Amino acid sequence: xxxxxxxxxxxxxxxxxxxxVMAPMTxxxxxxxxxxxxxxxxxxxxxxxxxxxxxxxxxPSTDGQGYLLTPGIHNxxxxxxxxxxxxxxxxxxxxxxxxxxxTGRIAHPDNxxxxxxxxxxxxxxxxxxxxxxxxxxxMPTPRALSTQEVxxxxxxxxxxxxxxxxxxxxxxxxxxxxxxxxxxxxxDNTNQRTDxxxxxxxxxxxxxxxxxxxxxxxxxAHRTGLRIxxxxxxxxxxxxxxxxxxxxxxxxxSPLGLAYLHVMHAGxxxxxxxxxxxxxxxxxxxxxxxxxxxxxxxxxxxxxDLISVGALALANPDLxxxxxxxxxxxxxxxxxxxxxxxxxxxxxxxxxx
Numbered sequence: 282x283x284x285x286x287x288x289x290x291x292x293x294x295x296x297x298x299x300x301x302v303m304a305p306m307t308x309x310x311x312x313x314x315x316x317x318x319x320x321x322x323x324x325x326x327x328x329x330x331x332x333x334x335x336x337x338x339x340x341p342s343t344d345g346q347g348y349l350l351t352p353g354i355h356n357x358x359x360x361x362x363x364x365x366x367x368x369x370x371x372x373x374x375x376x377x378x379x380x381x382x383x384t385g386r387i388a389h390p391d392n393x394x395x396x397x398x399x400x401x402x403x404x405x406x407x408x409x410x411x412x413x414x415x416x417x418x419x420m421p422t423p424r425a426l427s428t429q430e431v432x433x434x435x436x437x438x439x440x441x442x443x444x445x446x447x448x449x450x451x452x453x454x455x456x457x458x459x460x461x462x463x464x465x466x467x468x469d470n471t472n473q474r475t476d477x478x479x480x481x482x483x484x485x486x487x488x489x490x491x492x493x494x495x496x497x498x499x500x501x502a503h504r505t506g507l508r509i510x511x512x513x514x515x516x517x518x519x520x521x522x523x524x525x526x527x528x529x530x531x532x533x534x535s536p537l538g539l540a541y542l543h544v545m546h547a548g549x550x551x552x553x554x555x556x557x558x559x560x561x562x563x564x565x566x567x568x569x570x571x572x573x574x575x576x577x578x579x580x581x582x583x584x585x586d587l588i589s590v591g592a593l594a595l596a597n598p599d600l601x602x603x604x605x606x607x608x609x610x611x612x613x614x615x616x617x618x619x620x621x622x623x624x625x626x627x628x629x630x631x632x633x634x
Contacts, residue, residue, distance in 0.1 A: 285580040287363060287605070290332075290587065292563045293540030295376055295451050297587075300580060301601060304567055304589035305380040305416035305454065305508070307351060310622040314394070315340065315353030317362035322369040323627050327598035332587065335454050335506075335543070336366075338382025341437060341441030342434070344400050345462070346393045349414060350620060354441045360448045367449030368558070378452040378506060379445040379567075381438055381496075385462030386423035386471070387516050388498045390412050399423040400430070402465050402472040402479065402488075407517040412619075428476045428507040434462075439495040442505070452504035457490055457523030460516025460547050463489050466598025467526060470519040482522070486530045493534055502538045506565075510545035511552055524552060531559040541565055543589065557584055565589050573604070599631040608632040 386401035389411040401423035410417040457463035465471040466488040541563035566585035598614035617625020
């Protein structure tokens with residue numbers, strides 16, 4: 282079963298023993314200061330048999346935080362915390378990249394260390410509520426970044442990438458999906474700027490390209506990945522020109538030679554085929570809600586080079602071993618996905634023969 286999964290490959294300069302990737306999943310279990318803990322290290326090390334671990338979204342700056350108890354990678358204490366995680370994963374013969382996630386307008390001041398208004402491409406309030414320590418609160422209207430502040434935010438990503446490598450990560454993934462800051466610059470309902478970062482396709486992709494370029498220049502393209510989610514309306518995103526937007530982004534990014542593209546697939550098979558044809562290196566595909574045999578066919582057909590899974594990896598620390606032996610799988614418990622301690626985090630059982 283799933284034989285295509287078990288062939289070795291290389292992503293950038295990272296040698297992988299097979300093709301099943303652990304997708305990034307927010308778990309809200311870092312310290313209030315955004316520092317990963319021993320519990321986080323145990324969680325990731327338990328899952329080190331995945332070909333590659335992509336961590337939960339990690340803020341590159343204090344302004345990048347939107348949720349409670351998410352980790353950062355912009356100060357020495359956070360770097361030391363992540364070093365515990367990467368050392369534990371490497372000791373278990375795993376490979377790990379840190380996802381850099383600036384939430385932009387998907388934030389609430391109560392969840393940040395400074396209590397400031399969220400920032401975004403444009404001052405457009407997102408629909409929906411944000412969970413805070415005092416309960417759900419409506420997300421406020423963000424403050425539009427100035428042109429100079431956009432450049433400073435690009436530099437935040439660059440510094441965070443350097444910090445991730447200092448923390449022992451094998452690379453980073455830039456989160457340009459799911460309605461967070463980089464995606465907010467791409468989408469025309471969240472980006473209504475009139476400077477060089479808004480309006481035309483070339484202008485709306487500029488921030489993503491500048492972030493990717495800065496990160497690749499800092500740590501090497503071979504250690505830099507990018508995640509996108511075309512047509513995904515999550516976090517109040519509405520793209521009117523997806524079919525033109527993402528090919529334009531691919532053409533602009535291709536010369537960089539990034540290690541991989543990670544696609545959160547929303548069902549547009551024609552666009553996926555276009556992206557596959559345009560992207561020059563590794564493509565990781567996530568078909569959420571689809572069974573593994575179906576996902577594995579993407580490897581057989583050349584649609585993807587690797588596949589990523591989320592909840593299955595969350596609930597099955599030994600997912601690789603279970604699949605290889607056709608063992609039954611644990612069922613994820615959504616009630617323990619976000620926040621808390623070991624329950625629903627590091628206490629999922631491994632399979633015993």
